Amino acid sequence: MARVTITQVAAHAGVSVASASRALNGMIASAETIAKVKQAAAELGYVADATAQSLKRGKTHQLAYAVADIGNPVYVEMMSAIERVVSASGYRLVLSSTGTSSSSVDVVRDLGRGYVDGMILSPLRVTDELLAALAATPVPVVVLGRLPDSANLDTVRADSLTAMRLVVDHLVAEGRRHIAFVNGPADTTPGTLRREGFAAAVTAHPLVSTRSFSAADFTIAAGYAAARDALDGDHRPDAIVAANDLIGIGAVRAAEDLGLVVPDDLAVTGVDNTELTGVVRPGLTSVDLGAEERGRVAAELLLARIAEPARPAHTVAVAPSLVIRGSSASGIRPAGTGSTARDTPAGPDLIDDERAAG
Numbered sequence: 001m002a003r004v005t006i007t008q009v010a011a012h013a014g015v016s017v018a019s020a021s022r023a024l025n026g027m028i029a030s031a032e033t034i035a036k037v038k039q040a041a042a043e044l045g046y047v048a049d050a051t052a053q054s055l056k057r058g059k060t061h062q063l064a065y066a067v068a069d070i071g072n073p074v075y076v077e078m079m080s081a082i083e084r085v086v087s088a089s090g091y092r093l094v095l096s097s098t099g100t101s102s103s104s105v106d107v108v109r110d111l112g113r114g115y116v117d118g119m120i121l122s123p124l125r126v127t128d129e130l131l132a133a134l135a136a137t138p139v140p141v142v143v144l145g146r147l148p149d150s151a152n153l154d155t156v157r158a159d160s161l162t163a164m165r166l167v168v169d170h171l172v173a174e175g176r177r178h179i180a181f182v183n184g185p186a187d188t189t190p191g192t193l194r195r196e197g198f199a200a201a202v203t204a205h206p207l208v209s210t211r212s213f214s215a216a217d218f219t220i221a222a223g224y225a226a227a228r229d230a231l232d233g234d235h236r237p238d239a240i241v242a243a244n245d246l247i248g249i250g251a252v253r254a255a256e257d258l259g260l261v262v263p264d265d266l267a268v269t270g271v272d273n274t275e276l277t278g279v280v281r282p283g284l285t286s287v288d289l290g291a292e293e294r295g296r297v298a299a300e301l302l303l304a305r306i307a308e309p310a311r312p313a314h315t316v317a318v319a320p321s322l323v324i325r326g327s328s329a330s331g332i333r334p335a336g337t338g339s340t341a342r343d344t345p346a347g348p349d350l351i352d353d354e355r356a357a358g
Contacts, residue, residue: 081295164197223250282326
């Protein structure tokens with residue numbers, strides 16, 4: 001069936017094409033003309049061409065959210081918060097997956113095609129090529145993560161330094177003295193920041209011995225493989241600090257397959273406090289990095305930037321909190337029984353770039 005055109009609507013209403021266009025696009029027209037044109041459009045089943053309207057108005061009313069792994073629950077939690085904010089302002093959210101390679105550069109460059117009015121980007125790796133693409137983008141971009149001061153972009157950051165301190169202090173308080181750190185890829189931004197945070201945290205505990213391992217990715221399967229390496233051999237740790245929840249869940253599975261009891265033989269902690277932490281048994285102790293709050297703040301920053309392009313760049317850091325479950329503490333019943341302990345997370349603070357921990 002052929003698409004009804006505005007020319008047909010105008011003819012049916014007995015007005016000019018220009019008058020029909022003004023009536024349908026909310027421009028100046030008499031009440032009588034608007035009524036006739038809208039009635040004609042309804043009778044003919046006219047549907048406006050969204051692409052043409054976007055070109056006319058210079059707006060798409062779409063925003064993009066680009067992440068490395070759309071299956072990672074922490075990104076899903078952020079996306080839900082972002083969508084709630086932007087939809088309330090009349091925007092649709094378009095999801096893009098950058099993968100774990102450098103394709104985030106391509107996603108940023110594609111913004112020149114004009115398919116969205118702005119983007120929230122969570123890059124795994126920040127390269128000179130990505131920074132150049134961000135500097136040249138024609139639409140606003142808010143970055144979830146850490147950028148150099150010179151980037152001069154709105155950013156929302158987690159505090160990996162404090163996150164690692166919280167889990168290490170907790171494990172030491174539980175009597176753990178041989179801790180293995182199972183990171184994700186070390187050349188990623190979260191991998192770098194969590195490695196640095198772990199190294200800083202253990203300096204406060206000179207009696208603790210540590211070993212470090214790197215998973216091939218921030219996934220359960222990669223975490224399982226890396227944890228098997230950590231648990232094999234003569235120097236078995238009594239605790240594993242995982243760089244995210246998925247790696248932590250993989251570590252719990254690896255321990256089970258080796259006949260170890262969590263937490264009696266091995267304590268395990270994660271980072272992100274995703275929904276999965278309360279599903280596994282025992283529940284996974286994890287640092288809540290405020291994914292929902294980071295998503296909400298990023299969406300608000302993007303809308304503010306669209307409304308006021310010349311406003312100064314803002315950096316917001318969201319404070320972490322430790323959520324203790326059965327994977328690391330004696331006397332904690334399985335997650336879901338009402339016995340978990342949660343620190344009350346602080347709200348986000350507007351801070352100078354040099355104070356952000358990442």
